[in-house]
Amino acid sequence: MPPVIDSETCIKCSKCVEICSEDVFYGSKKGEVPTVTYPRECVHFNGCVSVCPVPGAIRLRIPLPMQLVYREAEPTS
């Protein structure tokens, strides 16, 4: 569920916890790897990803119901 945190690389700075507008990390403690307590409340604005000082330590998993619908490129004849 979005967002996904890599607990190996997360430096426990809590920046994502501080800024999330929906507080999906509610209950997370300073100095620990954040918990995604309310994943369904994530609105996928990427704030957490953009403030994270370690590239890749947090990413959004876009849920199945929100996948873009697009047309495959057709082969040009």
Next chain:
Amino acid sequence: MIEERMETDVLCIGGGIAGLMAAIRAAEAGASVVVAEKGNVEYSGCGRMGNDHFETHIPEVHGPDREAWIEELLRTAKGEILIGKDLLRTQFLRAYDIVKLWDDWGIPMKYKGRWEFSGHSFPGRPMTHVKYEGRFQKKILAKEARKRGVTIFNRVMMRDLVCNGSRVIGAVGTHTREDKLFVFEAKAVVLGTGKCSRLYPPLTPGWLSNDPHGGSQSGDGRAMAYRAGAMLQNLEMPQRHIGPKYFTRFGQATWVGVVKDRDGRPAGTFVTKPDRRYGDMICEVNKLAPEQYTNAGKGPLYMDCTDIRDEDHAYMMHWMENEGYTAMTEYMAAEGISFKKHPIEFATYPLRGGGLIVADENAKTSMDGLYAAGDEAFGDISAAATFGYISGENAAAYIRVIGKKNIEKDNPVITETRRLIDELRGHENGPDWEETSVALQQTMSDYGGKIRNAALLKQGLQHLRRIRSKARNTLMAKNPHETTRCLEVLNLMELGELTFLMALNRKETRGLHNRPDYPFTDPTLNQAQVIRKIEDKAILDWKPY
């Protein structure tokens, strides 16, 4: 529950663009200012990850005739907003000054050293929106506010205004992470709480967060304004938007493409090739196009950027980054979805709650000491910034001539808020806020949605009243976070009820208020319908724009 009590001259509820601009201006004018924000002001509201269009008249670009430019603006999506022209005149007398201020503060309002206009405009006509790099605007505005001595309380959700007669003297709210009540005694209050976005079901049924606004704009401002006795307008006139399916996002004017059907035929007549200056204005002229195509058996409709030139692609990506699109563009890159290769389906988004808090050119509402700005009054970036600034200016002038009023310890509004929160926390085996939202949204959609008539509206109102009373008595919050969500859904239910009352009373078809029992538009109702609470009764009336 412990109570924290504070005094301030001006309290800004909501720290979006409007709330922060109000705070900045009021503090500059010498007032002590507090901002109470549900999230964190640096990343909250519609501007949290950036915006890129700021509508403004610039004399050296457009010439001195501001009236003609306003007429042009009304031909774009702005025309859908039901407000008086005097408000627009006030906005565009001041908007350019705000643009210059923002540029000074470090929000880049110029592109490559010049004013760049693109999007939201018709080919060959005057341009209306200057492009700006809004990616860090919230951080910058928060810094400017703090620089002027504004005190910011993040994670505080305000619930109700406290009044003395028809004068607002403060507000009560709750911390979203702790069991703590906040009481602010204020000489003036500015509401900048954003839109009412979760009244109707989202594009994905049951997936409450698939909403382009985000989740925190639940009409709290208008609900508390109504309870305090302020006048609201046109709640029965819902709005719809257009954008990518199913990854809901606003910002259609940032796309450089052509809306086309499955056979590659453009749906509109404005562009036939991706044009970075104009985008495709069909998205503004007819937001219902994707739904109409589907209903007519001609769907789907795509935003097709595949013919885009490389330099225009780079240009679009630059602006998408400023318009809050990085979640989508990063996902696209990871999945191998490309604007250059793949036409992307566009959808008409579902209904969302309409209406506003009535406020005049000074951003003053119908109550003394209460101001409203931004999406709660009428929005977009330029309006939120300009009227936010104006509201701060007028609130600061007002506090200089008005004495302070203390809020007594056992004030009934505070007692009721405390009781409500205690009850939410005490209930067991009741519905949670999500279940309650789904019940509300299905009622709004089935009985007050796209097709309405008197029988449906009356039945919907009855049903909503029943579930609202059940919710009030059984709704369950396990912690302060869930308390916030419960308070939001209770506000939404109250606004839903008012929406039904107003929809019943507008006996005509107009815009998205579609009443087959009154199929024509009644020219005598070309007015704002207003509602206010007088002695616990909802009183409806009409008022010219």
